[in-house]
Amino acid sequence: MALEIASGTGQHAAHFAAGLSGWRWQPTDAEPLALASIDAWCDGLANVLPAVHLDVLAASATSLPAPVDAVFCANMLHIAPWGTCLALMQLAARWLSPEGRLVLYGPYLEDEVPTSPGNLAFDADLRERNPAWGLRRREDVLAQAMAVGLRQRERVAMPANNLLLVLERAVPSRDA
Ligand SMILES: C[S@@+](CC[C@H](N)C(=O)[O-])C[C@H]1O[C@@H](n2cnc3c(N)ncnc32)[C@H](O)[C@@H]1O
Numbered sequence: 001m002a003l004e005i006a007s008g009t010g011q012h013a014a015h016f017a018a019g020l021s022g023w024r025w026q027p028t029d030a031e032p033l034a035l036a037s038i039d040a041w042c043d044g045l046a047n048v049l050p051a052v053h054l055d056v057l058a059a060s061a062t063s064l065p066a067p068v069d070a071v072f073c074a075n076m077l078h079i080a081p082w083g084t085c086l087a088l089m090q091l092a093a094r095w096l097s098p099e100g101r102l103v104l105y106g107p108y109l110e111d112e113v114p115t116s117p118g119n120l121a122f123d124a125d126l127r128e129r130n131p132a133w134g135l136r137r138r139e140d141v142l143a144q145a146m147a148v149g150l151r152q153r154e155r156v157a158m159p160a161n162n163l164l165l166v167l168e169r170a171v172p173s174r175d176a
Helices: 011-019 034-041 056-061 083-095 117-129 138-147
Strands: 002-005 025-029 068-074 096-106 150-158 162-169
Touching (some): 002 011, 011 034, 011 068, 056 083, 068 083, 083 150, 138 150, 138 162
Parallel strands (some): 002 025, 002 068
Antiparallel strands (some): 096 162, 150 162
């Protein structure tokens, strides 16, 4: 079972669920208007559950089936306030199975890797649109993860200067 955070239009949910028939996919988003789009994109996919409203900043009130094998979140952290990072980590720490994975996708700044001109321009544009937005340092994201007992397992460079980050529990929890 995969729990997707910030599914947006639902295109990723439809793509992954169609290619991963052995997985059940639970799409979610904080924007109520997104839910109809997600359901429309996933129409006909038997392994996708109806989209659920989930704001990570208020997720403690959400009742979803737990534990899940994966939490997937693409392109939210830079287009949401920084507080959503810790909230996402807390959600993952609460919902992931002991061997579960948190999978993050998007553009990040990295201390040891020069930022591409495209990502610098994207960062400036985001901050102009909303001062609470902006590309996040991978190191800051991992510090928030460590605060709830998660750590980076894999860092995969993706096209267009994006990263796929796979996180796991530092110590598999017995009561998750
Ligand atoms: C740029 S879109 C990414 C959508 C999709 N994941 C993608 O990669 O195409 C950012 C999404 O984050 C969602 N979002 C913003 N703040 C959120 C929050 N606090 N909790 C959950 N989702 C949030 C927005 O509603 C929006 O759908």
